[in-house]
Amino acid sequence: MIDGATLIAWGFKPGRWFKQGLETANAMRAAGESDDAIFAQLQTLVPPETLMRTNGLPYGLFLDTETPAERANAASVAAHMDALMRVPTIKAGAVMPDACPSGTQPGTIPVGGVVACEDAIHPGFHSADICCSVAVTVFKRDDDPAKVLDAVQRVTHFGPVGRDTPIRPVFEGEAAFSDNPFLKGLENMALGHFGSQGDGNHFAFVGRLQSSGRIALVTHHGSRGLGAQLYKRGMAAARRHAGIVAPRVPAHNAWIKADSPDGEAYWQALQIARNWTKANHGIIHAMVRQEIGNQVLDAFWNEHNFVFRRDDGLFYHGKGATPSWSGYAADDDGRTLIPLNMSEPILIARHRDHGGSLGFAPHGAGRNASRTQHLRENGEALAAELAALQARGLDIRSYCGVPDHSELPSAYKNAASVRAQIAKYDLAEIVDEIEPCGSIMAGDWEHDAPWRKAR
Incomplete structure (x- = not known):
C-alpha cells in the first residue's frame, strides 16, 4: 500500500x-x-508552485522628505516596499507619511505600510502587536490633569508582564478561546495582561480638547502578550502553508489561505483579540473614571495595526496605519485618533477614503532612525530635551521611574510635516485636537535589568 x-x-x-x-x-x-x-x-496532481513576481506592483507613495535623515528613511522604506510588492497575494499597496522600516529582511512591511491581499492573511503584516489601537474618554466635568494621571498610575500597569492581581471578568467572548485552535490555552495570558498597557511607545495621555477645553484621557496599546502568542501561532501556520504552495516566498511574507479552515479560524481569532483589546482600553478608562469620580461625555476608539476586509473581498493589512473609510468596523463612529508625540496634540480625524492610500491615513509621526541609533547620536542632549518639556509644564512620567529617552519627541518625525502631508494628500480630515497636559509611558524598565548589570 x-x-x-x-x-x-x-x-x-x-x-x-x-x-x-x-x-x-x-x-x-x-x-x-x-x-x-x-x-x-x-x-500532474501537484498544485503549481506560487512564485514571487519578477517585478513588483506599483504602490501609492504619500511620503515627502526634506532632510537627509528623511531621505535615507524614505529610501529604505521604498526598498522594502519594492520587494514586498512582488509577493503574489498582494494586489495593491500604499505608504503613509509616517512610514519607517520595521525590520532588516528585504520585503519586511514598513510601519506606515498598507497592502491589499487576495484570499490571504499575512501574520507578518500585522506583527506581534495585533490590534495596536487608541481610545479616548472625554470627561463631563473638569478635572486636574495631574489627578487623572495619578489615577492611571494607581489602576493600571506598564511594562513587559501582567498585573499582580487579575481583573475578572475579562471580556465578553472569553469562552471562545477553547474553541479556537489559535487561542486555545491562552486564557491565562489574556487574564494576566487584562488592564495593562505594555511598554515601548504605548502610553496614557491626558489633555484638553482644543474645541471645548474639556479634559480627556487617551490610551495607546495593543493586545499585549495575547496578541504576541497569537501572532507566533499564526506565523507557524502561514509558514506551513507557504512552504507547500510558495516555497520561494520569504518566510516573513508567508500567508494563511483565508478561504481555508486555518484561515477562517485565524480570522476569528483576530476578531477575538480585537474584542479583548477594546475591552482592555475600556476597563482602564472605567477604573480611572471611578477613581476620579467623573462621568463620560464622549468616548471612541480605533485600531491602527490590524487586518480589515472591504467590500471588494480583499484583506487590507495596515501595519501602523489608521483606517479612514466609513464602516471599516461595526463600531466605527466616523472618527479616529492620530497621536504624534508626547509634546504634540493628538488629532481627531474624520474619514476621507482616499483611493490612492487604499483608504488609510497615518497612525502617528513615525521614526527616521532606530531607537538605538537615536540614543547613540543624541546622548546627553536627550536629558536636556526632557527637562525642557517639563519646564513647559508638561507632566511627563515613567511608570518604572526611569525615563525612556528613545520615546522623546526628537525620536520621531516632524509632527508639523506629518500633519501637512495628511492635508496635502487629503488622507483624513482633522476636526479637533487634544492638547497635551501630560503622559505616562513604561519608561526604560530594562535600565537596571540583571543582564545589563552583569554585562
Missing part, C-alpha cells in the same frame, strides 16, 4: 492534494500500474 511516507520518499511535499494523490496511487497500483506510471500521474 502506498501511504504518505511513500510519497514523501518519492520527493513530494505534503499538502492537501495528498488525499487525492493517495487514492489515485493505490487505485493505479491495484490495477497493476508500475511505480513509474504512478509517479508520472502524481506529478
Whole structure:
C-alpha cells in the first residue's frame, strides 16, 4: 500500500492534494500500474508552485522628505516596499507619511505600510502587536490633569508582564478561546495582561480638547502578550502553508489561505483579540473614571495595526496605519485618533477614503532612525530635551521611574510635516485636537535589568 511516507520518499511535499494523490496511487497500483506510471500521474496532481513576481506592483507613495535623515528613511522604506510588492497575494499597496522600516529582511512591511491581499492573511503584516489601537474618554466635568494621571498610575500597569492581581471578568467572548485552535490555552495570558498597557511607545495621555477645553484621557496599546502568542501561532501556520504552495516566498511574507479552515479560524481569532483589546482600553478608562469620580461625555476608539476586509473581498493589512473609510468596523463612529508625540496634540480625524492610500491615513509621526541609533547620536542632549518639556509644564512620567529617552519627541518625525502631508494628500480630515497636559509611558524598565548589570 502506498501511504504518505511513500510519497514523501518519492520527493513530494505534503499538502492537501495528498488525499487525492493517495487514492489515485493505490487505485493505479491495484490495477497493476508500475511505480513509474504512478509517479508520472502524481506529478500532474501537484498544485503549481506560487512564485514571487519578477517585478513588483506599483504602490501609492504619500511620503515627502526634506532632510537627509528623511531621505535615507524614505529610501529604505521604498526598498522594502519594492520587494514586498512582488509577493503574489498582494494586489495593491500604499505608504503613509509616517512610514519607517520595521525590520532588516528585504520585503519586511514598513510601519506606515498598507497592502491589499487576495484570499490571504499575512501574520507578518500585522506583527506581534495585533490590534495596536487608541481610545479616548472625554470627561463631563473638569478635572486636574495631574489627578487623572495619578489615577492611571494607581489602576493600571506598564511594562513587559501582567498585573499582580487579575481583573475578572475579562471580556465578553472569553469562552471562545477553547474553541479556537489559535487561542486555545491562552486564557491565562489574556487574564494576566487584562488592564495593562505594555511598554515601548504605548502610553496614557491626558489633555484638553482644543474645541471645548474639556479634559480627556487617551490610551495607546495593543493586545499585549495575547496578541504576541497569537501572532507566533499564526506565523507557524502561514509558514506551513507557504512552504507547500510558495516555497520561494520569504518566510516573513508567508500567508494563511483565508478561504481555508486555518484561515477562517485565524480570522476569528483576530476578531477575538480585537474584542479583548477594546475591552482592555475600556476597563482602564472605567477604573480611572471611578477613581476620579467623573462621568463620560464622549468616548471612541480605533485600531491602527490590524487586518480589515472591504467590500471588494480583499484583506487590507495596515501595519501602523489608521483606517479612514466609513464602516471599516461595526463600531466605527466616523472618527479616529492620530497621536504624534508626547509634546504634540493628538488629532481627531474624520474619514476621507482616499483611493490612492487604499483608504488609510497615518497612525502617528513615525521614526527616521532606530531607537538605538537615536540614543547613540543624541546622548546627553536627550536629558536636556526632557527637562525642557517639563519646564513647559508638561507632566511627563515613567511608570518604572526611569525615563525612556528613545520615546522623546526628537525620536520621531516632524509632527508639523506629518500633519501637512495628511492635508496635502487629503488622507483624513482633522476636526479637533487634544492638547497635551501630560503622559505616562513604561519608561526604560530594562535600565537596571540583571543582564545589563552583569554585562
